[in-house]
Amino acid sequence: GAVVSQHPSWVICKSGTSVKIECRSLDFQATTMFWYRQFPKQSLMLMATSNEGSKATYEQGVEKDKFLINHASLTLSTLTVTSAHPEDSSFYICSARVSDGYYEQYFGPGTRLTVT
Amino acid sequence: KQEVTQIPAALSVPEGENLVLNCSFTDSAIYNLQWFRQDPGKGLTSLLLIQSSQREQTSGRLNASLDKSSGRSTLYIAASQPGDSATYLCAVRSQGGKLIFGQGTELSVKP
Numbered sequence: 001g002a003v004v005s006q007h008p009s010w011v012i013c014k015s016g017t018s019v020k021i022e023c024r025s026l027d028f029q030a031t032t033m034f035w036y037r038q039f040p041k042q043s044l045m046l047m048a049t050s051n052e053g054s055k056a057t058y059e060q061g062v063e064k065d066k067f068l069i070n071h072a073s074l075t076l077s078t079l080t081v082t083s084a085h086p087e088d089s090s091f092y093i094c095s096a097r098v099s100d101g102y103y104e105q106y107f108g109p110g111t112r113l114t115v116t
Numbered sequence: 117k118q119e120v121t122q123i124p125a126a127l128s129v130p131e132g133e134n135l136v137l138n139c140s141f142t143d144s145a146i147y148n149l150q151w152f153r154q155d156p157g158k159g160l161t162s163l164l165l166i167q168s169s170q171r172e173q174t175s176g177r178l179n180a181s182l183d184k185s186s187g188r189s190t191l192y193i194a195a196s197q198p199g200d201s202a203t204y205l206c207a208v209r210s211q212g213g214k215l216i217f218g219q220g221t222e223l224s225v226k227p
Contacts, residue, residue: 046215049214093160106162
């Protein structure tokens with residue numbers, strides 16, 4: 001089946017530094033990838049949608065200069081949290097969509113970011 | 117604006133019971149509906165995907181139904197097991213392509 005990986009699975013960084021999270025579709029090509037954020041005991045909130053080779057589309061309220069998204073290939077998207085602050089601590093989950101008409105989304109295992 | 121609601125927020129049942137999780141959505145113009153499972157601290161596992169033209173999908177002990185006109189979906193779990201304990205998320209895909217999630221139902225199956 002379709003597998004999505006994320007790296008790292010968890011990361012701790014100091015306030016003011018930047019962190020990059022990678023999302024890969026391992027056995028399929030994903031023209032569209034999504035980045036979600038999840039706070040404890042809450043559901044997933046869509047941050048942005050990225051299409052290969054073009055700029056990401058950010059949801060209302062998400063700072064595009066703070067959360068940089070790059071979708072350089074059909075199997076790789078990256079999320080960079082710039083100048084991280086403690087309030088950016090969260091669980092970040094990426095998802096990739098198979099462009100086969102059924103549009104089923106497959107999710108990565110998530111990355112736990114803690115900013116100290 | 118599409119809103120997805122899941123009831124109940126939490127459910128605790130003894131092992132072996134059959135159970136139903138509910139999902140409702142406000143805008144019936146959906147492309148499809150997906151049920152996911154999420155274990156604590158983990159990503160999402162897709163359980164069932166129902167296209168807007170379908171009424172139900174089955175996978176093993178799981179059965180999901182869709183009534184688009186009334187804006188409802190149910191996930192039926194037969195003969196529940198402790199390993200079924202997790203949070204179950206319902207998500208609808210609007211015609212615009214975005215997946216909108218409900219808040220989830222936290223299920224605990226007691227041995």
